[in-house]
Amino acid sequence: MKLVSNFWRKLCKPSNAAVGVVIGMGFVGGILFWGAFNTGMEATNSEAFCASCHEPIVNEIKETIHYSNRSGVRAICSDCHVPHNWADKIVRKVQASKEVFAFVMGNISTEEKFYARRKHLALREWQRMKENDSQECRNCHDFDFMDFSEQGQRSVKQHSTALASGEKTCVDCHKGIAHQLPDMSDVPGWQ
Amino acid sequence: MSTLEYIIWQILGYSAMPLILLIGFVGVSVFTVWILSLTSDKERS
Amino acid sequence: MKQVLIALLVTGALYSLPVQSTEVANIENVNNGGVASLRGITELDTTRKADPMKRVEKDRSPIDRDYVYQPPLIPHQTRHYEVSLNANKCLSCHSWKYAGEMGATKISVTHYQSREGQVLSDVSPRRYFCLQCHVTQADAAPLVENEFKRVDSLR
Structure with a gap:
């Protein structure tokens, strides 16, 4: 306590160092x-850091x-799984x-535990992506700059209708594009 | 994620931002005060 | 008698030793005698440089069939379309549930039948692995000459 009050007194008192020195140090x-x-x-966005648990x-x-x-x-992992916008990232x-x-609890400490929990984790992530309109996809894949003439027939059909109208978002169809899928039996759009 | 969970994380997340800045300010000021106290006149303090 | 037998066995073994070693030498000789196969005239112990990968046709309209009961060919890319215990990407468009909405070719009713012809409520496990019969197409020169002609009704 004494230390804190001492520190506070020092903060409130003019220093005899030059103003330039104080400002420069700040x-x-x-x-x-x-x-x-x-x-x-x-560092917590690096692939090595992610791999330390999600190998x-x-x-x-x-x-x-x-x-x-x-x-x-x-x-890399963080490009899709961490928002790029600073406030959202924090x-x-x-x-x-x-x-x-x-x-710390070791929920996914072994591969078996991880595969057992995989569906739960995947559903959370898909829900997050759906709520922010697949913002992490759109950081690179900007709809406004998609050239339909360069896309395949199947892509054009989906992108020019459901995606253009905002009825669907990227992750509604593009699930598991960078991963293997969990059990998809009751996920909409899957058998 | 439930709405309650969502709200809790939003509150915690946004309150973390000023906290980070405050910690940064305190850290820098502690260091600065320490450096200045090394160079100050001992009689005047 | 016993000594003679042992002597015979020992001499036999001594004689067979050089024979065995020449046999080993023969196995090491992997010259294929200039015989060319689809693998080229590469000798057995060398690894040939792989051919460049063929490009799978990106997306086109369905390909006509050449014979009755031919499994239709896949007219689009299928890279990273997962077909596993957990998921079947093909069925997200080609199953009866989604084919209409997605404008895709429906899988035939035979995929919903058991081996005995009994109709099932969902895709039969024996028809689940699409790429076992249906394959993607690349624009590549045929490896061997092919004189196959379509049956009259499909010509």
């Missing part, structure tokens, strides 16, 4: 803090178009504290 300190904070947050799924993406393709552009990261708790 400026540099601010940059260092913000840099460190964002670096820390980016089996991270391996599944390797045969899909989002990992191996002709042009070498690729998406909310999602805070929400991830629940996932850290699940990790």
Whole structure:
């Protein structure tokens, strides 16, 4: 307590250092803090970090178009599963504290446990994507710039009707595009 | 996710943002005050 | 008598040793004698460079059948269409439930029959793995000459 009041007294008292020094220290300190904070947050967005718990799924993406393709552009876990917008990202990261708790409890510590829980996890993620109108898909795949003449007949049919009218969103059809699917028996649009 | 759960996470998430900034401010100021106290005149403090 | 037998066995074994070693040498000789196959004239112990992958036709209208009871060919890409215990992507368009809505070809009624011809309420497990009969198409030169002609009714 004494330490805090001492600190507060110092904060309120003019310093005999030059104003430029104080401002400069605040400026540099601010940059260092913000840099460190964002670096820390980016570290939790890396593929290696995701794989430390979700190893089996991270391996599944390797045969899909989002990992191996002709042009070498690729998406990593966080591109699809973490909002890019800063405020939404913080909310999602805070929400991830629940996932850290699940990790500590060992909910998906073995592959068997993970596959047993997979449907539940997938349904949550599809619901999230549906609620934000597949924002993470649209960060790269902008509907306004889709050239229907370059798409296959089947794609044009779906994209120019249901997607264009906003009746459906990307994830309604494009499920499991970067993963294997859980049991789909009662999911709409699946057998 | 239920609506209640959604609201709880929104509140926690948005309250985390000022908290982060505040922690940053306190961290930087503690460091600055410490540096300044090293260089200040000992008689005047 | 016993000593003679042992001596015979030992000499026999000694003689057979060089024979065995020449046999091993023969196996190591993998020259295929210049015989070409679909694999080229590559010798057995070397790995030939793989042919470039064929491009599957992206999307086109249905392909006509060449004989009665031919499983229709797939006129589109099927990369990463999962057909497993958990999910069957083909059936999200081609099942009777979705075919109309999606404008896809319906799977035939035979897919809903058991081996004994009994009609089932859902796709028969023996017809579940689509790619066992239905295949995607690539624009590739035939590997061997083919003189197959369509039956009159389909010509």
